[in-house]
Amino acid sequence: xxxxxxxxxxxxxxxxxxxxxxxxxxxxxxxxxxxxxxxxxxxxxxxxxxxxxxxxxxxxxxxxxxxxxxxxxxxxxxxxxxxxxxxxxxxxxxxxxxxxxxxxxxxxxxxxxxxxxxxxxxxxxxx
Numbered sequence: 001x002x003x004x005x006x007x008x009x010x011x012x013x014x015x016x017x018x019x020x021x022x023x024x025x026x027x028x029x030x031x032x033x034x035x036x037x038x039x040x041x042x043x044x045x046x047x048x049x050x051x052x053x054x055x056x057x058x059x060x061x062x063x064x065x066x067x068x069x070x071x072x073x074x075x076x077x078x079x080x081x082x083x084x085x086x087x088x089x090x091x092x093x094x095x096x097x098x099x100x101x102x103x104x105x106x107x108x109x110x111x112x113x114x115x116x117x118x119x120x121x122x123x124x125x126x127x
Contacts, residue, residue: 002118003050006111011046013107014100018042018089021103023096027088037088045078049108053115067112075105 018026018038026038052070056062079101082089091097 003054003115006053006115007046007050009111010049010104010108011042013104014045014049015039015042017100017103021096021099023091023093024100025090025092025096027090041082041087041089045075045104048074048078049104050111052108053112057116062116064113067116068109071105071108071112075108076101079104 015038018024018041049071052067052074053062056066056070079091079097082091083097
């Protein structure tokens with residue numbers, strides 16, 4: 001899976017999690033040409049989630065536990081920041097915090113995992 005696919009899937013996951021899951025409300029929904037807060041948040045968080053594997057690869061610590069930990073911390077922190085920044089997305093309950101953060105974390109982990117597996121050749125077999 002290449003980087004653009006990873007970015008696209010992460011963006012779609014964040015966008016639809018904010019619009020569909022209970023406990024989270026998009027106050028100013030995007031009505032083009034007026035850009036609300038939902039698309040910039042989805043693009044930003046999708047971009048950060050798609051950078052997890054490339055950044056871990058640069059630091060030479062790209063293992064599955066590292067991938068999972070970074071994904072969990074990033075997504076839970078991003079949804080916690082929504083409580084303090086008035087960008088048009090309002091979290092109204094604990095479910096509105098947990099469900100989107102968990103869903104985005106799982107999809108982010110899966111896309112980064114497949115990107116990691118696609119960039120590593122299989123180990124040589126010794127016969």
